[in-house]
Amino acid sequence: MNKLTDFPYSCVLVLGLAKSGTAAAKLLLENHISVRVNDKEAPANDANVQMLQELGAEVITGSHPLTVLDGMEMVVKNPGIPYNNPIVQEAQKRHIPVITEIELAGNMVEGSIIGITGSNGKTTTTMLTAQMLKASKEPVQLAGNIGTVATDVASTLKPEEKMVLELSSFQLMGIRNFKPKIAVLLNIFAAHLDYHGTFANYKAAKCNIFKNQTAADYLIYNAEQETVVDAVGGAKSTKIPFSVNRELRNGAWADDSSVYFKNEKIIDKQEIVLVGEHNLENILAAVAAAKLSGANNEAIRQVLMTFTGVRHRLQYVETINSRIFYNDSKATNVLATQKALSSFDKPTILLAGGLDRGNGFADLLPYLANVKLMVLFGETKEKLKKLADQAGIDAVLVEDVAMAAKTAYAKSDAGDVILLSPACASWDQYQTFEERGDMFVQAVHTLV
Known part of the structure; x- marks a missing residue:
């Protein structure tokens, strides 16, 4: 196992657990460095908390008392914790270095x-x-x-x-x-x-x-x-x-x-x-x-x-009877869908819709030149239907992304791109964009 080299700190505060904080604390302990861990959200009976305590770390949970900095020579901060966090600000005042596990x-x-x-x-x-x-x-x-x-x-x-x-x-x-x-x-x-x-x-x-x-x-x-x-x-x-x-x-x-x-x-x-x-x-x-x-x-x-791409990010799924399917479920805003639509010069069937955050979709209008049909679902399907009407594009409203895949295939022609790029978050019908994308991919595979 590799060890830390030229590391002049003997007492380190790990601020925030999650994956990176837990790994950093464990590494420091393995290098015989005194470790104090502070995490406001982790319960005292959390498995990682107990594991680090057994390895010799002092773990303080439930709050962020400034006293956790006493005697510390360095802070290893979870990347997600902002720099306006009171512990981080106090560390900077005390001229204690603040790093991430990178x-x-x-x-x-x-x-x-x-x-x-x-x-x-x-x-x-x-x-x-x-x-x-x-x-x-x-x-x-x-x-x-x-x-x-x-x-x-x-x-x-x-x-x-x-x-x-x-x-x-x-x-x-x-x-x-x-x-x-x-x-x-x-x-x-x-x-x-x-x-x-x-x-x-x-x-x-x-x-x-x-x-x-x-x-x-x-x-x-x-x-x-x-x-x-x-x-x-x-x-x-x-x-x-x-x-x-x-x-x-x-x-x-x-x-x-x-x-x-x-x-x-x-x-x-x-x-x-x-x-x-x-x-x-x-x-x-x-x-x-x-x-x-x-x-x-x-x-x-x-x-x-x-290489077909990262899952849910303009991911090539399959070609069925000369219809080419792409999963871009991570397109949770208009900008991402603009990029997806710009990627194709073939006739495209756009599958879109999801959580209504109160925004409009007019910014998609210049990107719909190759779109021949829109298949819409979720809370925003009526809003997107108005966009389709404005663009002179036929639209079909369906219940969910699985039905959207089947409908798009039924109405497609050879050579068409069938693109899931929702321009909306997934939380009206799905827990995550990954779940939404997986349901689309599964529906596509059933078409075979």
């Missing part, structure tokens, strides 16, 4: 870290990169915001293994010395401003991914987004741009027919399963990261010819 993970890793961040596309790019390396027989493990705690992976990572990390702005705010060998910055759009306060703070958090890099490290960035180009201007890293619009002999790029890395053609675009310009950006970033990490072109091609 910093601990970086401390233990001897091999290469590929860190991937951005407002959109992180998960797809992370999975693509890892699969390209795996297909090339390069030893690799996935971790981070994608669902696997980074310290759990880092503690057992072998020196020859690479770690591909999906990193959120919440995680990146809490780093001090963390430095990936390859950093990927996909895009920066206004997001999580309730957490960060301002767009400038959010942008700064994203830019932490490359702040400790040197010229010996690589920074892959979106050369077509002005905000990103401005952000990386002062980076010391070796810069590798990517663009869907123009030739870049020092990076990854695409023209009308193919994808390239520097001077090498990688694949014809028509062979790629993933659709959408936003996914082409993710593909270019992943190609660059994989090539810089030793992946070969044939392995990259095989991945791009078979």
Whole structure:
């Protein structure tokens, strides 16, 4: 098991449990560091609380008394806890460093870290990169915001293994010395401003991914987004741009027919399963990261010819009698559905509807040019019916997403795209967007 190196703190407060806090506390205890845990929500009989107590941690639950900071030299904060939390603010007043467990993970890793961040596309790019390396027989493990705690992976990572990390702005705010060998910055759009306060703070958090890099490290960035180009201007890293619009002999790029890395053609675009310009950006970033990490072109091609996308995010489901089904259940707002509709130039049947949050759908109107039919469900189906009427598109109202799939298939023609992209949250009929998407996928498979 890997150990923390050059870690000068002997007493650490872990603030917030969940997966990352529990893993961080356990790691610190295994490294013979005195640990105090504070979680306001966890019950005293929680299994993780009891496990950490048995390992020697002091655990305080039910409140956030400022006294938990007494005698502490560092705070490891759960990424979801905001910086206006009283404990965090008091720690800063006392000049106690506040980090996230990503910093601990970086401390233990001897091999290469590929860190991937951005407002959109992180998960797809992370999975693509890892699969390209795996297909090339390069030893690799996935971790981070994608669902696997980074310290759990880092503690057992072998020196020859690479770690591909999906990193959120919440995680990146809490780093001090963390430095990936390859950093990927996909895009920066206004997001999580309730957490960060301002767009400038959010942008700064994203830019932490490359702040400790040197010229010996690589920074892959979106050369077509002005905000990103401005952000990386002062980076010391070796810069590798990517663009869907123009030739870049020092990076990854695409023209009308193919994808390239520097001077090498990688694949014809028509062979790629993933659709959408936003996914082409993710593909270019992943190609660059994989090539810089030793992946070969044939392995990259095989991945791009078979990777159907992240579940519920413009995920290819099946082709039945020349009807092509896509599951984009994670499209819980209008912007996401706009992107989905922009990904297709074929006749499309749009399946939409869900929780009524009081908003309208007029912003979808310019994106309905290829939509031939709308199949609508949920609380917003009447609102969306008005949009269809305004656009001159036929609409059918049904009870749920399973009936929507069957209805769309019955009314489709060969060559049509049948797209679930609800533009609404799922909570009027389903507990999660995953449940909604799974029901759609199941309904599609029954059509076979």
